[in-house]
Amino acid sequence: MACTLADSTFLFTAPQQRPIQGHRFAPFKSSGIYYLKWENQPPTRIRHQRHLIPTRRSTVVQAVAVPVAPSPSESAEYRKQLCESYGFKQIGEPLPENVTMKDMVSTVPKKVFEIDDVKAWKSVFISVSSYALGLFMISKAPWFLLPLAWAWTGTAITGFFVIGHDCAHKSFSKNKLVEDIVGTLAFMPLIYPYEPWRFKHDQHHAKTNMLFEDTAWQPIQREEFDSSPILRNAIIYGYGPFRPWMSIAHWWLCHFDTKKFRPNEVKRVQISLACVFAFMAIGWPLIVYQTGVMGWIKFWLMPWLGYHFWMSTFTMVHHTAPHIPFKQSDDWNAAQAQLNGTVHCDYPSWIEILCHDINVHIPHHISPRIPSYNLRAAHQSLRENWGKYLNEATWNWRLMKTILTVCHVYSKEQNYVAFDELTPKESYPITFLKKVMPDYA
Numbered sequence: 001m002a003c004t005l006a007d008s009t010f011l012f013t014a015p016q017q018r019p020i021q022g023h024r025f026a027p028f029k030s031s032g033i034y035y036l037k038w039e040n041q042p043p044t045r046i047r048h049q050r051h052l053i054p055t056r057r058s059t060v061v062q063a064v065a066v067p068v069a070p071s072p073s074e075s076a077e078y079r080k081q082l083c084e085s086y087g088f089k090q091i092g093e094p095l096p097e098n099v100t101m102k103d104m105v106s107t108v109p110k111k112v113f114e115i116d117d118v119k120a121w122k123s124v125f126i127s128v129s130s131y132a133l134g135l136f137m138i139s140k141a142p143w144f145l146l147p148l149a150w151a152w153t154g155t156a157i158t159g160f161f162v163i164g165h166d167c168a169h170k171s172f173s174k175n176k177l178v179e180d181i182v183g184t185l186a187f188m189p190l191i192y193p194y195e196p197w198r199f200k201h202d203q204h205h206a207k208t209n210m211l212f213e214d215t216a217w218q219p220i221q222r223e224e225f226d227s228s229p230i231l232r233n234a235i236i237y238g239y240g241p242f243r244p245w246m247s248i249a250h251w252w253l254c255h256f257d258t259k260k261f262r263p264n265e266v267k268r269v270q271i272s273l274a275c276v277f278a279f280m281a282i283g284w285p286l287i288v289y290q291t292g293v294m295g296w297i298k299f300w301l302m303p304w305l306g307y308h309f310w311m312s313t314f315t316m317v318h319h320t321a322p323h324i325p326f327k328q329s330d331d332w333n334a335a336q337a338q339l340n341g342t343v344h345c346d347y348p349s350w351i352e353i354l355c356h357d358i359n360v361h362i363p364h365h366i367s368p369r370i371p372s373y374n375l376r377a378a379h380q381s382l383r384e385n386w387g388k389y390l391n392e393a394t395w396n397w398r399l400m401k402t403i404l405t406v407c408h409v410y411s412k413e414q415n416y417v418a419f420d421e422l423t424p425k426e427s428y429p430i431t432f433l434k435k436v437m438p439d440y441a
Contacts, residue, residue, distance in 0.1 A: 082323055086200055087398030087441040092389040095336045104339060104366050107385040112374040119174050119373040123356050127159035130354055138298055154306015155354045160186040162356040162372055168198040169368040180223060188279045191306060193272035198254040199265050206369055209319060209341040211326045216315055219410035233426065236419050239408055242431040245305065247312040264422055316363045317345045320407050325415045338365040341388055344379065346394045362390060397438035405434050
């Protein structure tokens with residue numbers, strides 16, 4: 001879900017390179033690229049070419065580079081080093097180019113695609129009841145416990161988003177009208193227009209990690225970064241310390257302008273916008289009338305900011321890491337992007353329950369038609385059949401530190417260049433994060 005940076009200043013991205021903690025590793029090499037090692041020098045990528053090398057007797061010798069694939073042990077050790085540096089449990093092997101999406105979908109049990117109305121409405125009950133509990137906690141908590149109440153309530157309404165997310169993918173109910181109604185209602189308290197988001201999100205699935213085309217997070221382009229000092233400073237703060245809330249910029253800039261949608265989409269977009277504005281026009285005054293302006297801040301704004309924290313960080317973790325590339329359309333491979341370009345991340349159990357397993361994300365990109373309550377079974381199947389290709393992590397500070405301090409400006413060769421490598425003097429927010437953020441995995 002990302003508009004162009006020219007529109008938004010802050011976008012949302014995913015991918016690649018430059019480890020933290022002073023580790024230095026060569027860029028990851030895929031199959032079909034050859035290596036030559038000279039004593040202790042790092043592997044050098046070369047192509048098939050012939051070189052004329054003169055000897056001392058002026059004899060001409062033809063030297064031909066012979067394809068030498070890295071040994072499995074070297075590749076495994078290299079990925080292990082990257083895991084340690086980036087905060088991952090496993091970094092997957094590159095997926096062979098001849099593997100297709102159909103190949104992967106065919107290995108997933110058919111039962112995980114089945115819609116279960118009881119489980120679907122159970123997720124609604126969990127979200128509504130946990131949200132009600134959160135509001136009760138906010139009303140009773142002393143001031144020093146309010147942050148905990150806000151954290152719970154913000155996580156609970158993130159579950160509303162996941163329910164609407166299932167509705168948008170037609171994996172909530174067999175009745176499509178019910179899905180549209182539930183999706184719209186679930187998004188209304190978030191002030192999120194359902195249909196505009198759905199249209200943009202469908203493009204994210206169709207073009208995951210495709211440069212310029214993916215509508216989720218995008219890496220910063222060097223031209224944008226260098227365009228003006230004011231924009232550059234805004235980008236540094238937006239992709240640095242403020243990044244866990246940058247989905248707010250994305251929400252505002254990409255979903256309320258009807259000009260950003262195709263003519264056949266505009267009517268549905270307008271209906272969604274009308275629903276959102278109706279909630280603002282009726283719901284907000286009622287909250288203020290009952291609790292005052294401070295009540296509006298306590299009961300709506302702070303949980304909403306908590307929701308956007310999860311919206312931003314989940315999206316970052318799902319597709320952003322130094323080893324995960326964004327690719328131009330002519331170099332993009334759907335199967336590689338969906339399997340190798342998506343990250344499974346385990347969060348604490350209470351977050352997984354309230355957010356309906358949205359972070360079991362790889363099977364969701366293999367097929368968005370898998371309901372959220374079947375994602376774990378689908379992931380287990382993928383582990384059994386494609387396990388060595390999966391990127392997996394357990395949430396940790398090093399993982400977040402890597403994303404916030406490394407994954408910045410797009411580079412075709414190394415995926416990302418960090419802001420402080422390009423403009424050290426202007427990148428104080430990044431160097432500050434490196435100093436203050438914990439570094440344990």
